[in-house]
Amino acid sequence: MILRSYRLKDGTMLLLAYLDGMASLDSAEENLLKPLLFGGLPQGMARIQSLAEMFAREWMPLSNVKTVDSMEELVRHILLGSLAMLVNGEPTALVAPAPGYETRGIQEPHKESTLRGSKEGFVEQLRTNTTLLRRRIVHDGLKTESFTIGTYTQTEVVLTYIKGKASERVLADVRERLGKIEADGVIDSAYLEEWLEDNSFSLFPQILNTERPDIVAASLLEGKVALLTNGTPFALIMPITFWSGLQSADDYFERFVFVILTRMVRYILTFVSFALPALYVALSTFHPEMVPSNLMIGIATARENSPFPTMIEVLLMMFVFDGLQEAGVHLPNQLGPVVSIIGALVIGQAAVEAGIISTPIIIVISLTGIAAYTIPRYSATLPFRLLRYLMLIFAGWLGFVGFAFGVIFLLLHLVMLESFGTPFFSPVAPFDGPRLKNLIVRYPFWAKNGRNKKGRRP
Known part of the structure; x- marks a missing residue:
């Protein structure tokens, strides 16, 4: 001093x-x-x-x-x-x-890169982040409220919303939860996320995190609220639904006719990312009569020299795949992809030649991994990585019956879950026809309010 x-x-x-x-x-x-x-x-x-x-x-x-x-x-x-x-x-x-410390410049978010759209991302400076929002929403209805949280860190947190669009009930709920936080420090917005969630023990996050100012601005225009935390480039958006983590910013930057196809592919592959290993085990072990004869004969021939049951093979390869994925994430950028690709090729090929793992297992796990990478947000892939193991255990225990029980339990949990009073699985449950259609089909921007391209109602 x-x-x-x-x-x-x-x-x-x-x-x-x-x-x-x-x-x-x-x-x-x-x-x-x-x-x-x-x-x-x-x-x-x-x-x-x-x-x-x-x-x-x-x-x-x-x-x-x-x-x-x-x-x-x-x-x-x-x-x-x-x-x-x-x-x-x-x-x-x-x-x-009179700040005298060095700060990081505005750069493109590496985890949420897009083919089209803004290349600006949030930084660690809170005032810079609020400025990025002000540049996009030039209206006096954009409000910010400041909170100081953390006994030792004294971290400034800004609640931002558009007056007249955001729900007063949600705002009151967020203010109340922020006021109840008693923590020694807040190093990242993830600390707030666990305090604010309705159900912290759920696999699915009920708050969306993003580095992109354009996503936050679009969410505010939809009536949501956001939290900006000093010292971290990740903003929190609430309330959200299950489908929020499966939508990409490119869905609103590309032509709407192509978005229909990409969304359907993404939704189907999301199901594949956690269900394919369990379905393979159920079909090959409990219900081989449901598989075409020639295909089943090929699978049985490939597994002839395998010393392990099908479930153990799949479990072993899933564990190795997750290990390679973690190694790729935490290694330096230059080494991560190399280790992941070479490790998968070498270990997979060696395991097949040694007779430890059968070839169909390699194909199933590879397809599962590729399907998981189609989910645009990393935080949205984590629940499905754990569900993959749970569904495999159910299917390996009772076959299709166990798989059906797993899906039923999953749907029950999603239906019971809420995000700041908003049903997490809406508009599917409770059912909302117009919103459900918009979830599958991305309508043109000029048709959002029921108008035609010239501004007249049909």
Whole structure:
């Protein structure tokens, strides 16, 4: 902590306090210290008696200057990177944000890249993130409310919404939950996510996280609310449904006729990503009569030298595949894809040649992995990775009956789940015909409000 004292021309002692590396003196020295040291307090038509009065009446060289009258509040502002000025004989101190630390520039989000659309992503600076939203929604209805959470981190969290579009019930619920958070610190928005969710033990996240300002802006226009957290580029959007994690930003940037096909492919492959291994085990072990004879003979021939039951083979390969996937995620960018591809080829080929794993198992697990990669959000793939194991256990125990029980339990859980009062599985349950059609078919933007392309109602 740096403490620097100065004496004005009239003999008044002034103390400047700031944290080295957190605050910068460049602006203060040029606009504040030099005029004070060489000219003293500027005088207008009426005599100025204090620095606080000077700032209030006629001189504002620094933006967002505040006066504080308690030691606790003064310390908090200094720790946040503000410059503090104390004057002998005055009961208040002046604080002004003067950040002097390096920040990351605006870049394209690597985890949510799109073929078309904005290439801007959120950064760790909260004010930069709110500015990115303001540039997209130029309306006085865009509101922001600030909260400070964390005993030690004092993390600023901003609740943003569009007045008149966002539900007052959801806003009141979010404010209440934020007010009840009692944590030592908030390092990332993920800390808030676990505090705010309706059911933290569910496999499915009830809050959407994103790095893209355009997705947040589109969600606000739909009547949702968002949370921006200082120190992290990930914003939280609420409420959401099950289908929110399966939709991509490209669905709204490409021509709507092609989006119908891509959405259907994505929904089908999402089911394949957790059901295919279980279906293979159920068909090959319990219900071989449902498989064409030639195909079943080929599968049986390939498994002739395998020492393990089908379920153990599938379980083993799923475990190896998940291990390679984790290795690819956590290794450096240059090594991750290489390790994943070479590891899958070498281990798969060696396991088949050694007779440990049969060839159909490799095909099934590969198709399952490719299907999982079609889900646009990484956080949305995690529930299906765990469901893959649960469905496999059910199918390996009771065949198609066990698989049916697993699907029923899954649907019951999705129907009972809520996100800030919104049914998580809507518009399927409860059923909503118009919204369900829009979920499958992406209508043109000019048809959103029931109008034709020329603006007239049909």
